[in-house]
Structure formats: C-alpha cells, structure tokens
Amino acid sequence: MPSLGTSFGRGGATTAQQDLQFSDAILIMGSSMAENHPVGFQWVMEARQKGAKVIHVDPRFNRTSAMADHWLPLRAGTDIVFLGALINYALTHGKYFREYVVHYTNAGTLLRKDFKDTEDLDGIFSGFDAEGKCYSPETWNYDGAPTTQSRNGKHPGHSDDTGGHGKDRGGEAGEIDQHKEDPTLQNPRCVFQVLKRHFSRYTADLVESSCGIPKAKFLEVAETFTSASGPEKTAAICYAVGWTQHSNGAQIIRAAAILQLLLGNIGRPGGGILALRGHATIQGSTDIPTLYDILPGYLPMPFFEDDSDKLSEYIEKHTPKTGWWANFDKYVISLLKAWYGDAATKDNDFGFNFLPRVSGDHSHFGYWLDMADGKMDGLFVMGQNPAVGAPNARLERKALSKLKWLVVRDLVETETASFWKDAPEISRGELRTEDITTEIFFLPAAGHAEKAGSYTNTQRLVQFREKAVDPQGDCRGETWFMYHLGLRLKKRAAQIPSVRNAGLNALTWQYETEGPHDEPVAEDILAEINGFKTSNREQISGYKELKNDGSTACGCWIYSGVMPSRDQNKALKREPKGRYGHGWGYAWPSDRRILYNRASARPDGEPWSERKKLVWWDKDEKKWIGLDIPDFTETKAPDYKPGRNAKGDDALAGDKPFIMHQDGVGWIWVSSGLKDGPLPTHYEPLESVSTNPLYPNRLISPVADKKERSDNAYAFPNDQRFPYILSTYRLTEHHTAGGMSRLLPHLAELQPELFAEISPELAVQLKVKHGRYVTISTMRGVIEARALITERIKSLLIDGKTVHQVCVPYHFGYKGLVTGDTVNDLLAISEEPNVRIMETKALVCNVRAGRIPHDKNDLKIWRQELGRPA
Amino acid sequence: MSTDTTAFLTDSTLCIGCKACEVACKEWNQLPDDGFKWSGNSYDNTGALGHSTWRHVKFVEGTPEAGIGGNSGEQLPAWSFSSDVCKHCEIAGCLDACPTGAIVRMEFGAVYIQPDVCNGCSYCVVSCPFGVVQRNVDDGRAFKCTFCSDRQRAGLEPACAKACPTESIKFGKLDELTAEAESRLQALKARGIHDAVIYNPTETSVGGIHSLFLLRGDPSSFNLPPQPEAPVIYMKKGWTSAAIAAGSMLALALMSFMGARR
Amino acid sequence: MSHLPTRVPDVESESRLADIRRKAAQQEPMNGGVIPLGAPFPPPQVTKGYYEIPLLKEPQWTNEIPLYFFVGGAAGAAAVVASAASIMNGDPDLVRSARWVAALGGLLSPPLLISDLGMPSRFLNMLRVFKVQSPMSVGAWTLMAFSTFSAASVFTNLMRRKLGNSTPVALIENAAGMLAAASGLVMASYTGVLVGATVIPVWNKHVGSLPMHFAASGLNSAVSILELMNHDDSRALNILGLAASGYEIAEGALIELDRDRTNRPLQHGRSGFFVRLGGLLSGPVPFTLRIAYALTGNKKLRRAAALSSLAGSLLTRFGWVEAGKASARDYQIPLSRAQS
C-alpha cells in the first residue's frame, strides 16, 4: 500500500465499504467489485438506489459493469492515461476543490530549482541513475528542506535491492517540515503548477487514441465524476489488483490519490479510496507483515548496508521531527521488548541486533529465482499455491524440484504439494519424477472455522473469530504449528549458543496453551500485540501509552487498544452502534472508520456542509466530536498554531488533517518513499502492442525489474508473433489458485472449465467457433482454453489500429473436480519497484484455433509459435 | 389467502449474478452437483431448475454499448441475471397431481414434497407448468425447492434469501412483497427504466405465485412462460371425453351383441 | 455461419461496425450485421427463449407405462365385452374368455405400473388418499377395483362350472362381472385423461379426444385378442372391431390434418413414426380387412385384422408417450403459445 502510505500517511484504505452508500459517484476501476467483493458491493448498490452514478472502467464488460451507469472499456495498462486525463480535466475545468487543496494538500509547496520533470527529460525524472536503474530522490525534495543521507550515500527507501523504507508512511529522505510555499498556488515551482504542466498532455484525445475510450464518453464521465465533489458532494474510488498488478501499479494508485486530493474527497463521508484487498486478512498480513522489508506497524526492517547497527542511529534516521512518526522510537523499542522481553535491555540496544538484516531481494520472486538456480535448500509453503497462483508457474514448479526439502501446509493437497507426480512438466518430459530429489512434507492445516484468531479486512477492521469445531485428525492451526515449531527451534538453538542463535535464544515464546494438543490461546497473542506494561504485565489502553524506555512492550503499535484489558477483546465485540457500526470489531488505528476525517471539516472546524458532516470542532466542549472517532488530537483547536520548535504532533497546526505526515497535509507530490517518481507518469506495460504515446523513447518504466532471463523471457516491443493483449482475472465462482474451490462440487459445477473471453471480431479473424478450443501462447509458455466468444469483450481502436484483448480467468490447475491449464504458465515474473508485484493484467500473447496434446508435443507447438518471424 | 403466507420477490435489477443463492441452497439442502459440464451459455453452467438445483441463476447476454452500463435507463441491460426458483403456485399443478398426497401446502403457503411419502410416480413432473420439479433417477423420488420449510418453521428466512448480498431476493409476507414490487416498479420507471415488469401470472389458472419476479425486458428470455396453465383446466374436457368414450363403448357392446342374436 | 469474409479492420470499417451495432441494438438482434462464427450470444427473444433450454421437464415415464396403457386398456374393454355378452346371453365361452382376458390384464397391470415407480416399495402410498383432481389417483384406485372384480368374476365363473349352475354363484359372478365392466370402462378411458390433463403441449392439446382414442384402441385390442382365441365367428366382435378401427381412422385423419406446431411430434421423428404406423395398423388396415372378411368370409383376413389392430394399439401408446417427451423438448411452444 505504498501509494496510500506516501500520499496520506497510512498504508490502508482511507474509508469503509459501508461508507460507499453516502457517495454521489463511485468510480470502480481495476476491480470487478461485484464479482470479487460481492458482499461489500451491496453498499455500491445502496448508493445506486439513492441515485449515485456508478462508473466502471474495465477491459471486460463483467458483472460489475452490468451494474454500472457507465462502463468504459479500456486497453489494459493505460490507467494512468485515463486518471491523468481526469486530473487534467479537474484542473483545466476548475473542478478541483480549491479551499481543500490549499489547506489540506502540499499543492502550494515549492520544489527545488534543479528538479526536472518527465516532460523535460523525455520520460524520466531528474536523479535517474542509468546503470543502477534507480532514482536518487534528492532533486524531488521540497525547496528549503535539508536532505538526509544513509551511510552508503543512498537515500532512505532508495537503495536498489529493497521494497524501500517509509514507503508505507511517507518518505523520509528529507526534513520536509522545513520548506517554502505559496498559498496562492501561482509560483511556477509550486506543486500545483508543476502538476498542471505534468498532466497537460493527458487529454480526452489521448484517452481516445491510447485507452480506446470514445472521447465524448470520457468527457461525459469526467464531468459526472468531477462534479460529484465539493462541499456538498463526495465521490469515492474503489480499486483492487486490476491496478496493483502492473509494472507501475503503485503509481496508478498515486494518480487516484492525487485526483481525490484535488477533488477534496479524502477524509470525508462518501469519499476516499477503497483498496479492495484480497485474501481474508491480507490487510492484516501487511499490518503485521508477511513481507521481508517491514516490521509490524510499518516500521522499517533494518537493511544490512544502509542501516546502522546502532539503535540510536537507526531511530535517528527513521524519525521525522514533526508529525506522528516522531513517536517512532517508542514503537520500535516496545516491539523489541515484546519480542525479546528481559533480554532486551538499554545496554544491548533492546536487542536491536537480534533482528536479522535485509541483505538483498528477499521477496517471493527474489528467492524463487534463487531457488530456480539451486541456491536454496528448503522452503515452507503455508497457505499458498504458487504452482498455480504465481506467474511463470512453469518456472516456479521447476524451481521446486531443485529444493532439498519442501513443507506444504494446506487444507488440501495442492498442485504445489504434488508437482512431482502430476505437473505438466512431467507429462511433457521436462521433469522426471525419478530425478526429483526434493523431500516433500504435506501437513494438513485446520480451516478457519477450526481455529480461533482474527481477520483484518479490507477496511482495517480487526474481527476476532472463535473456534466453531475442532480440527479433524492431524489438522492443526497456524498458531499451533508456528508455536511448536518455535519451541523446537529454540530447543535446538539453546544447545548451540552461537551469535547466530542469540536472537532465537532471546526470543520470548511463552503463550498460554489449551486443549489436548497444547494449542496456544489466540487471545494471549492478541494481548501481546495490544501491548502491556513490562513491570506488571498490565494491558495498555492504546499506543499513546507506549514509552521509549523499555517500560512498555507492544507487538504492533497500530493495533494497540484492541485489547485494553485481559477481559476486553474489542475485536470480538458484536454490538454495532451508529452510522459506522462502532462496537463491531475494532478498526486500527483507535477504531477510526474513516481516516483523516479531520478533513471533513473546514479549516475553522465547521463541517464543509450539513449533508457531508462527519467530525467537527465543538466550541463549547472544546473538542472534536462527530459520527466517527476523530482521527486527530481530540482537544487540538482548529486555530492552534505550533510554537517555533515544537516537536511531533504538537508541531502540526490545528488545520492539518494528515497527522502522520511531517507537514500534516496530503501529498499530491511525494518527495521520497516511492522509487519510480514523485508523480505518476504513463509507461506501457512491460509487454505491449503499442508505443508510448507520450514518450516514444521510453516505452516502459525505467525502474521496473523485468527479471529477464532465458526461462523468463519477454516479447519484443510490438512483436508480430504476439499481436493480442492478454489480461487475467477472477471468477466469483472460484477462489484464486483454486485449492478452495476446484475441489468443492457446489462451486466447481458453476465454472467447470477454463475459458478465454474473446470478442466476436477476433473470433472472425481466428476462425474459431464459440465453445471450441483455442491455444494461447506467450514467450513463457502455451495453454489451451475454450473460446467464450462474447460481445462483452470489445476490440478497441488504438491509434487507428484495431487492438484485440483476450481475457482469461486464472483459477485452474491440474488437480480437483474440475481441471484446466494453468494460465500463469503464460505470465512473466516481474517486479514493480516499490512492492515487487508482478504484472498479471497486461501482457501480449498469440491465439490460434485448436488444442494442445498435453504431452511432449506441447513444447514443439510452443517453439513453433516462438519461431514465427517477429 | 391468509396474511401470514410468505413469499419471495426476486428483483433481477439488483442481481449481480454471484450465485450465492444457488450455492447456499445446495449447501443447506445438501444437494448433489449437476455434473461438471461447460455449457458456453454465458456464465450459466447449471442450465435450469431440477431435482439437484432448486435455485438457479440465469445469465442473459445482450449487446453492451461502450459507455452504457446495465442500469442506466438508456437501453436494455447488456448482461442481466435472474435467480429462478419454484413458484409455489396458488393452484399448484404438482400438488393436485400427486396421487400419494406427498405434496402438501404448508401453513405459510409453501408447496412442499414430503420425501417420506413420495413414491416417485413422476406425475408431478408433467404437471408443473414451470418445469421445476423433477424425479431423481438414482434416488427415485421427486425433488424441488422446499421453500426452506424447515428453516421457516424454525423462524429463519430461506437460505437463498439469507445469502443474497444485494437483497435481490427479498423474503417476506406475500401481500407486503406484492405491494413492494409495485412501488419498486414505479421507482424504476421513474428512473427511465420503462422495460421493467413484474412477473406474477394471476390471470391464468395458476392463480398467482409465491415467488414474484421483477425483471427487465421479456420474461420469456428468462424462460418464464407468458401464460402458464395448471392442468386443472383440462380436467373437465378430459373426463367428459372419458365419459362419452365409456358410454359409447358400453352401448356399442350391448347393441352389437343384441344385433348378433337375431 | 459467418455472413462476412474475414476482414482486415481499419478506421472506416470499425466505424461502420459501430453503427451496425448501434442500429442492431435499437432494432432487433444484429442479423445482417456481423454474425461471427458462433457469436454473438443469441440476444433474448421470445422465439429463442433461454439458450434453447426446454422450459418444461420431459415426462420421466419408462416403457412400462405405455405397455400398461395397452394392457389395462385391452383388459378394461374385455371386461365390458364379457358383461355385454353375458347380458345379451351370448356365447358363454366367449364370456369366459373375455373374463379371463380382463382378469389376466388386471393381474398384469399393477406390476407394470409399480415397476415404473422410483420407489416401488411405496406403491401402497397411492392408496393413502383418493384425489378426484388427480387422474393418477383415480386410476390407481380404479385399477385396484378392476383387478379385484375381474379376478372375482373368473373365480366365480370357475366355481360355477365346477359346482354346476347354482343361482347364487351365478348372481355373484354376474355382479362381479358388472363391477369389473364398470371399472373396465374407466380403465379403458382414464389413461387418456392421465396424459391429456398435463402441461405437455401435445398431450393437453388432445385432451378432448385422447380418452376416446385410447378407449377405442383398447376395445380394438380386446376384440382382437378374443378373436385370436378362436372366437373368430362372433359377428358382434367383428362389428365392434369395425367400429373401433373406424374411429381410429377418423382420429388419425384429424391428427394428420392439423399441421399446428404442437402436433409436430405426432407427425415427425421417432414419435411421429410410431403414432402414424400405429394409426395405420389400428385404423385403415384392420377396417379394410374386416370388410373384406365380411364379404368373403375368409377367416385369415379377420385374424390378420386382429393382429394388425393389436400391433397398432401397442404402437399408438408408445407413440403418444414418446410424443410427450418430444413436445416437452420443444422450448418454443410454452413461450410463444397462449394456451386455451
């Protein structure tokens, strides 16, 4: 969530699904919400009933489009062109919410003279290091703000091999609280004017020629959306992986953030940006991360080269003087206390050096490619099915065969667990079972009803769930597995007290257990996450109580307050009250449902309008009150002005709603934290059938990592062998890699076979009949699918040339009641620079009528495809 | 009918085609799958109601125009979904036809097959004007939507209605829903959706249904018959003919033997 | 079945395509426009229905049912013949044979009916209730009565011939015979209501004639069986045969003349073949043979007529059940037709 993190301060959806019902317009883009978030979609329907306009922009006319007032088909991967044009429209037609923009964003902030825009440098920003293929953000800094440097001369968040620091909380490459600004927004070097110039070429005509959306239609929709905002109205944007899974995904979301800031839609009812997350508690797994480069609560993981081994220096570097993050030290030290308990003392930097260091790209693709090169011994795969779900699945499966051992913990025997006997590589003779030396352990997992625990859903709502039934046989929950694995490892480590094992030996690992199998009590873990006083283990009531002297411990500061006392688990509460159902679960932080909601009031503390009131300043009570819990220091008056050298939150004035940021405003301009630029710019997908209409010499993002290699090859620009756009998506009837749907008869029967959605026009060209098979190939592999020829797919007119899009659901694999070829065999492993996510939504392919035999000849057929003249 | 008879109002203008109803029904009633065959009929691979499918979501594809989505009044929806179910007819052909009395009318108006009585004569199958009920050849008995009589008895709403995320399936008192359908129709018309219609064949011998539908365009495109008739309307004709047949056969026989004597 | 050659699209052809579509959207489906191979999906129309999936469910009756129609019909008619004969004190042997035919039919019918049930063990559930509104229920009870009385009539007939003509037994026999005949009349005709009073278009279209049709067919086969049992000198039987096949000719003609779509299963396909052949064999063929017999007195002709009628009425029953299945498959009828 780096785009939301940098733009607003927190890496999470700014609003709640229920709040959509108060919108006057809803733009759903890069998501098929009706299909993939059907329950949440009821609030969109609610809004529609109340007369809100629903706009869906999607390459396919899908179940969401069918519910929308406007559907605009667009060429996959051109979202920034579309959003840029909306921004341009808002700016040039005076649709932006000036008062909001002036007070609540950094539009007036002046930029350095030496900054050069992509418009000046033909597609790159200043500070680009060509052979390092990365940016130095120095010139992006605010005018007058001193820059901070790391030991290795690199800027925080911009050393090459990392997802990057501060990406989820606002950059840290400069002390940007000190800067020049121009409230009149006139100065040519102020963000507002730079923005205007930057997007001046994103016009309705460009949208028509590049996205394939009729100009008139675009203008109609632009008018509809932009005029549904201002003091009396608000509009919301919903997105999901149709945006994120692009080589510039983070910047697409940034464009949405800029648009919403310009229209004054953040922190207000019916506004906001709703990031529709994926798996249950995928939000939770970034809050308390399964990621390699952040610690719980979006604290930066220390990096080997550019972070000091001294806690003080680490803190110094990552702590801004102003804004909420000034409390950084309290959160880190409390985390260390939670993890290392008494072993964490002042003298040993609270065990700071027990923490491992990031020494390279340890993301999924980073280590998977190492695996493919035989650099890895063993792997735990828990709750994942990469043999089907991960891009270039063929490579991923082959890589598994290079392991010495593999542990798969799943509800069912997935393709990942059984690749050694039934993967297509076996039938194609690429792998021989006899040759695979990998020792594979399949451990049955308990399902969600068979264990207690919590989910954090798409709107940061932590909901605790009790165990309904005991797991059968040897099935065990994750906590049980992790806890007992931990015990065993610690036992081992205790015998060998090396430096390497110091962390493991110091790690606190006592949890209450229950039941015949000593299952750790989930609430006991939640208690640690909430935090407590180290002296008497008394629960703390919230993160405001955390200290930097080791007197408090807290497993994840943003969750602090979820369990203020042992007998009070707010995540388990089921008594909804009021408009946002407070009392049902617990939304981090501090149970705030709409983030930055101070912005729902004018600078003077009055609501912008009666219709759109949310929180406001009560003059008599002298505090902020309203329909939601104020995301603001409760008693800080609107007219509060900070003293000369005030620190932290006190340094922010009473009209600065974005309290996580050093300057307390929303960032139209992101001076650091994002590795691909301070502003979004359109680049073509890594594989594209078109040229970049804006920068002919810069086809693709200069900092995206293609991980190009013989077994992860790409088509050339405008490759005649692969003339069609391929995009992948989901079906309501299945779930992701299918382990949870292809084995259930009641779901499997609803979508029993892999199909490809093809436009009638393309069908004519390919001479393929509806329901017959087509063979789809890319530089990575070849699959077959049934042709579902439908008017719902439109061939688009791009630059006078007809472009055909082929859309395929990716749920199928070679196990289960219903099987189908693995679409991910077609995809490439690639890394968006900030979050290292692959590009699943826009690539190129060839399509032919006919099937593949599913034996050795598959590869022959595939090579023929590659062999065709480019 | 008494005011506490319950009913469905399935509003296809609110249906997002998620099939939650279909799955919820199968889960609650532990129904078998219909087999795993890809139909190519849009996203509908289960085809129709039958012994193993008691809720069925239909997918009707039109021709989407760029920039015009399903619910703008501007044109027919390009892709419309509608969840079909047993109509629980006022005059239920299946109920009248059942020779064992297995099919009964529940206190809340449901037409319910008692599985412990049905002997699988399959006469109800040819007596349902909506093609709902069907004999399961493996099991031998006939099956269809129970209107979740078990749940209703326990004061719960039917599983399908419960599962529907968008309230496309409304469950409630028949008279209230009939009124709601009317007001909803007016609301849609007001939004320029002039092709919205209520499907509730009260004029025919079916005499009204407990599963009202609100949809756009021609109900026929969702396989809802324009004029469903319960077999009862054929009885008079049939038995008259039978009487004539019997009478003339008897007369003929007597006469021929009388004549034969001379 | 594309109306268009594969085209290389360009700006101009694209815009053409666009307004073809727009027109298509306004008027009815885009015929004449672009109809690519197998696409687009049939846009909703009354005549198309829902992907041509039948609205009605096919009758799930197995072959036992038409067979039962045949046997039950013949038996019922036989009982009538028996009583008619005995009333008019015709040939006692003929009466006896007729009673036997009725009784055997009454014995054979229940197993046929039961074996079609999904749960034969639950046949008796049919006798839980009596529902006038359900022809199936009426039929079940009638069959029960018929089997009993027809059996009773032969039993008493046997006793009489053992114990000699004691009046009481004769009375009982005649009483049983009368009751068998009464229920026999229903047996021979109710099956017409059974199929006619359903939602199957081709069946309910003919609900007004089916009972007579089936009754005639039953009489035809009853007469024929008796004739083949060497009662081939009874003038009465030949008259009845003539009447029955005469009716069948008329019925057949009516069906053939009505070319309404609903009638198609009676004129085309497997079912059409059965019905037509059945009609021929139970109508014109035996009629002419019987006339010829009446003129020449050649019994071979009469026996041929009998055989033909039997085959004919058996085929007729199978034909009608088949026709019902075909009719249910025709998705257009219930969508387009406004029924009576």
Ligand SMILES: Nc1nc2c(c(=O)[nH]1)N[C@H]1C(S)=C(S)[C@@H](COP(=O)(O)OP(=O)(O)OC[C@H]3O[C@@H](n4cnc5c(=O)[nH]c(N)nc54)[C@H](O)[C@@H]3O)O[C@H]1N2
């Ligand atoms: N039923 C069901 N629900 C699910 C899941 C599931 O598997 N099944 N998965 C869950 C998970 S893990 C996730 S992450 C979410 C994902 O939720 P979504 O993001 O909604 O899922 P997708 O269908 O992959 O992609 C959404 C849409 O993006 C469109 N799209 C493709 N390329 C582009 C593009 O370049 N631009 C734009 N604007 N749109 C594009 C696709 O056509 C598709 O309609 O769903 C969650 N919910």
Ligand SMILES: Nc1nc2c(c(=O)[nH]1)N[C@H]1C(S)=C(S)[C@@H](COP(=O)(O)OP(=O)(O)OC[C@H]3O[C@@H](n4cnc5c(=O)[nH]c(N)nc54)[C@H](O)[C@@H]3O)O[C@H]1N2
């Ligand atoms: N082409 C293409 N590829 C994609 C995407 C795309 O849009 N297009 N989407 C991407 C996205 S957003 C995602 S999230 C991934 C998903 O890809 P994966 O996460 O690899 O696929 P899933 O099927 O969700 O794997 C989850 C597994 O966890 C198991 N499981 C469920 N509950 C539990 C539990 O409690 N414990 C344990 N141990 N296991 C459990 C399930 O049985 C299932 O096998 O796919 C990605 N891949």
Ligand code: SF4
């Ligand atoms: S599956 Fe669960 S999370 Fe997804 S929409 Fe349904 S209820 Fe919500």
Ligand code: SF4
């Ligand atoms: S719809 Fe058919 S099955 Fe349902 S009640 Fe009416 S007649 Fe019976």
Ligand code: SF4
């Ligand atoms: S099949 Fe069962 S429910 Fe249907 S009519 Fe026969 S006995 Fe009644």
Ligand code: SF4
């Ligand atoms: S009422 Fe119950 S049985 Fe009928 S369709 Fe709904 S869930 Fe299924």
Ligand code: SF4
């Ligand atoms: S659950 Fe509701 S919305 Fe989903 S398909 Fe059924 S009726 Fe439609």
Ligand SMILES: [Mo]
């Ligand atoms: Mo996901």
